[in-house]
Structure formats: structure tokens, C-alpha cells
Amino acid sequence: xxxxxxxxxxxxxxxxxxxxxxxxxxxxxxxxxxxxxxxxxxxxxxxxxxxxxxxxxxxxxxxxxxxxxxxxxxxxxxxxxxxxxxxxxxxxxxxxxxxxxxxxxxxxxxxxxxxxxxxxxxxxxxxxx
Numbered sequence: 001x002x003x004x005x006x007x008x009x010x011x012x013x014x015x016x017x018x019x020x021x022x023x024x025x026x027x028x029x030x031x032x033x034x035x036x037x038x039x040x041x042x043x044x045x046x047x048x049x050x051x052x053x054x055x056x057x058x059x060x061x062x063x064x065x066x067x068x069x070x071x072x073x074x075x076x077x078x079x080x081x082x083x084x085x086x087x088x089x090x091x092x093x094x095x096x097x098x099x100x101x102x103x104x105x106x107x108x109x110x111x112x113x114x115x116x117x118x119x120x121x122x123x124x125x126x127x128x129x
Contacts, residue, residue: 042127061110
């Protein structure tokens with residue numbers, strides 16, 4: 001029995017498969033959250049959608065479930081917080097995310113440090129129910 005020789009390859013099924021795979025990758029990639037920290041925000045019923053200011057990027061503070069403070073996704077301690085806050089302008093936008101399992105004292109300590117330097121442009125993020 002002799003095999004039939006192929007002079008051309010039909011690539012249309014291959015293109016179809018690749019387009020389906022591309023669609024799957026793009027769909028799942030849109031669900032990936034860029035946040036490296038695992039912050040489980042408290043849920044609220046009456047909340048506004050946060051829109052970051054375009055003119056000045058906000059400084060982000062996070063407190064995780066273990067009460068560890070992060071500034072722009074880098075671990076930070078409360079002792080060196082004062083030295084950094086003293087260099088900020090009073091109109092600096094600040095975003096605070098606190099895990100729902102964190103102690104309330106961690107949140108209060110952070111807000112108190114911010115208020116000490118008249119940093120009042122705060123946004124506290126929650127998750128809408």
C-alpha cells in the first residue's frame with residue numbers, strides 16, 4: 001500500500017484552534033488581578049466607585065490580615081512611617097486598603113499618622129456587595 005503524498009498543508013483548522021486559544025487566554029487574563037497582596041476588603045452597600053486622580057498618582061497604603069503595613073506594595077513599618085510622611089505635600093492623594101481581618105487598631109494608627117501631617121486627601125477602598 002502506497003501513501004498519498006501531501007504537497008500542501010491546510011492551515012485553516014490550525015488558525016481556528018489558535019484563535020480559540022487566544023480568545024480563552026484574553027478572557028482569563030482580564031480576570032487576573034494585578035494586586036500582589038491578598039487584601040480581602042470589607043463589603044459595603046453604599047459606596048462610590050473610586051476613580052484615581054489623573055494629575056497626581058495616589059500613594060497606596062495596604063494593611064493585610066496579619067496587620068503588616070505596605071506602602072506601594074512594599075513592606076513598611078510604623079516606626080519609619082513618620083519620616084516618610086513628613087516629606088509629602090498636604091494635597092497628596094492617598095488610597096487605603098485594609099483587610100477585613102486586620103485589627104481596627106492598625107487602621108486607626110495609619111490614619112492617625114496621616115492626620116498628624118495634615119494628609120487629608122484620603123480614599124478608603126471597600127468592596128461593593
